[in-house]
Amino acid sequence: MAILEARSLTKRFGAVTAVDGLDLAVGRAEVVGLLGPNGAGKSTTLHMLLGLITPDEGSVTMFGKDLHRNRVEVLSRINFAASYVDLPGTLHVQEVLEVFADLYAVDRPAAKVAALLDLLELGPLRRRKVMELSSGQRTRVQLAKALLNEPDLLILDEPTANLDPDAGDRIRTLLVRLAREEGRAMLITSHNMPEVERMCDRIHFMAEGRIVASGSAAELAASFEADDLEAVFLKVARG
Numbered sequence: 001m002a003i004l005e006a007r008s009l010t011k012r013f014g015a016v017t018a019v020d021g022l023d024l025a026v027g028r029a030e031v032v033g034l035l036g037p038n039g040a041g042k043s044t045t046l047h048m049l050l051g052l053i054t055p056d057e058g059s060v061t062m063f064g065k066d067l068h069r070n071r072v073e074v075l076s077r078i079n080f081a082a083s084y085v086d087l088p089g090t091l092h093v094q095e096v097l098e099v100f101a102d103l104y105a106v107d108r109p110a111a112k113v114a115a116l117l118d119l120l121e122l123g124p125l126r127r128r129k130v131m132e133l134s135s136g137q138r139t140r141v142q143l144a145k146a147l148l149n150e151p152d153l154l155i156l157d158e159p160t161a162n163l164d165p166d167a168g169d170r171i172r173t174l175l176v177r178l179a180r181e182e183g184r185a186m187l188i189t190s191h192n193m194p195e196v197e198r199m200c201d202r203i204h205f206m207a208e209g210r211i212v213a214s215g216s217a218a219e220l221a222a223s224f225e226a227d228d229l230e231a232v233f234l235k236v237a238r239g
């Protein structure tokens, strides 16, 4: 059974159709990438899947249940990270995680927070205020927060944007491990093509709100007669 199934998702902002009849599925332990130029509709798609904005048309089913009719139950099994989401900046890293652990009603919250501080290499930063952290450090706090409820589906909007190559590589290694070893499904957007090649089992290219090409990195490269995903992206983006 698919963990996530979206059918005919459509979202309009005035005259702009940001997402236009999009179908999407993510299976257990699968990492799916959503690519496309700026403004293609990737973030809007993710925000509909998260119930943050309401689609004009279409449906979202997660774990076999309709998102809008089972909102609390469904959303308790997923989580989200994006660099543009603000965390409470005046709190210490550990306090932020404790606040979210409380919100999520996590079992044995102290042990969970300690384990995630360790996993994301945040131990030495746990008494630092979030607003004083670098973007790479903040990304790690975002991911720790996103893992607190042990989500079956992680939705990640450009999780490694603004990271240096070393920080980005550490995050990718961790995410791949979470998918492979813990079976977590992920839906991820990124403009980093090597990252997508490394992480994603399947990729959908979006342009102007629609999916215009789908497949594994290798399948896409073959069908576009391109050397790599970067070259596929340029071909798709330039029509």
Ligand SMILES: Nc1ncnc2c1ncn2[C@@H]1O[C@H](COP(=O)(O)OP(=O)(O)O)[C@@H](O)[C@H]1O
Pocket (backbone or CB within 6 Å): 013, 016, 017, 018, 036, 037, 038, 039, 040, 041, 042, 043, 044, 045
């Ligand atoms: N809240 C909003 N109000 C008006 N237009 C929006 C809003 N959010 C997104 N859009 C528009 O929808 C389109 C898709 O945006 P977005 O989903 O952010 O693209 P992406 O994440 O692929 O860069 C863009 O044309 C953008 O300007």
Ligand SMILES: [Mg+2]
Pocket (backbone or CB within 6 Å): 042, 043, 044, 157
């Ligand atoms: Mg976006």
